[in-house]
Every structure is written in C-alpha cells, then in structure tokens.
Amino acid sequence: LPELPEVETVRRGLEALYVGRRLLSLEVSGRRTVRRHPPQLLDRLAGSVLVGASRHGKYLLLRWNGRRALVVHLRMSGQLRVAEPRSPLAPHTHAVFRFVDAPELRFVDPRTFGELFLAGAGRPLPAELSHLGTDALQAGVADVAAITRGRKAPLKALLTDQQLIAGVGNIYADEVCFSAGLRPDRPAGSLSQGEVRRLAVSLGRVLEAAIAAGGSTLADRRYLDVQGAAGSYQLEHKVYGRAGHACLRCGGVVQKLKIGAKSAYACLNCQR
DNA sequence: CGATTATCCTGTGCGC
C-alpha cells in the first residue's frame, strides 16, 4: 500500500507532531510486529526525546536522543495514527506510543506484514538498511542509467527493486512508465539515452506531484495519513487501476499486463 | 549472478 509519497506524507505528519517530544512508553502486543529482535529492547526508548523523523524509500526512521533509531515499515497494510488516549483501540492495533504533551500514536496493521525494529544510529543509514538503493526522490539520470544498463529484466521490475532504487512500488512504477511513454515490460537495457532521461525526469515529477497531493488513497482507504486524512493523487492516476478505461492522453484502451507475479497497467499506444 | 516462485497474513470483491 504505502509507497514513497505515502510514507513521506506520514513522515511529515510525525515530524510536525512529535519531534521534540519525549516518549513515555512504547507498548507492543503480539509477536509479529517486532520480530527482528526481542521486543523488550524497545523498553530502552522510554524517556527518549524524538530528535528527527526521516525516510529512505519506504522506510521511516525515528531518531532519538541517545543515538537510537526506530525503523518502521508499513508494508501492505500498516498505518500510524494519532488517537485520543481513551478512544477504543482499533482492531489490529499492535503498538501504542505515549508521549509527554503530545497525542498518542498507534500502529495498526491487519496483515501484520509491517514491522518496527531498533537499529543503530549510522548515517546516513543504519547498517540494517544498507541494502537499499538511492532514495527515488534523489535519483537522477546517472542513477537511472546505472540500474537499467545491460539489464534484460522488465523496466518495472527494476523500478520496484528496492536494492536499486528505494521507494517505488506497483502504483508509481506504472504511473512513472506512463509519464515517460515507456512500456513497463520493456527490457530495461533496451532504453536509449533519451528514454533514460525521460524516465528519470518522470520519476521525479510523478513522485513530487504525488507528495504534493498527500499520496494515493484507493477505494479501500487502507492508506490514510497520521491524522486519518486521505490523499488525493488517486484522482491523478493515468493508468493504475484503469484497465478497460480510455487513456486520458490518446483515448485508447488502458491494458492490464502481467509482469512476473504483479499486474501492470499501461496504454500500449502511448507507451513503447 | 540474475530471474522467477513461494511465503508471511487479513480483508474484500467478484463470479457462481
């Protein structure tokens, strides 16, 4: 669900509300949400002050005084939501952050793919995240050229490979490919220099526009920001989820393709 | 090394 624009929107919400605040307690229930290390390690965070909320790709990094970083990944269905302390816990609430002079923050995640873990304070990234590629917002023409050069794999598979470029998922890969006029199933290495440039420009433009819109909230409303507000970039989707509808640019029919196990949406007239 | 596949879960929406 959440890709870079949604995670960035959550990050901004956390930064506005919680940076500078002291954590009273972090309570975790269940075994799956904290699974990389014993959950008791998180007890060390109580009393710490949140000094920064950053993001790399789809990972959130909450940095605390005392040189610790709490990493949060929402995966398919995770949400971080501000809540009144006495309001009833939503189903699938797996963690509750209590702060001094700030509202409660709750981690809700029906599918339990999301996770929290304590990481080192390495800069720019803790060792646990060192496998990630360049953040997609920072990726330029040279980065895009480097990951596509000589590759036989479909363009979309590379765009969504977090070890190459971090932050792009299924929705934005399709939207970026449309914006660049490139088929998502093009062998990545077949792109010309001009196409690589177009792809890099589209990557930045689509992600920036999606952040400006607060991300994409689909019909199931599985993505909402920390205050529970929906994003609006779904209204600007050109191809994602539009199979059978008219292409907004040429009037042709948007197709649903299969690339590996994932579906992809594209206009085969506008994208080549 | 690069590419596919299976897996972790719950919820939803579709066809019958």
Place this chain on the structure above:
DNA sequence: TGCGCACAGGATAATC
C-alpha cells in the same frame, strides 16, 4: 444472500 476463491499497494528467502 451466501460461499469460495483470486487478488491486493511489499519484502525476502529459496530455487533454478
């Protein structure tokens, strides 16, 4: 209306 099944925005380990 009810049921079963395919599928969903992700990451990663295993396999060929």
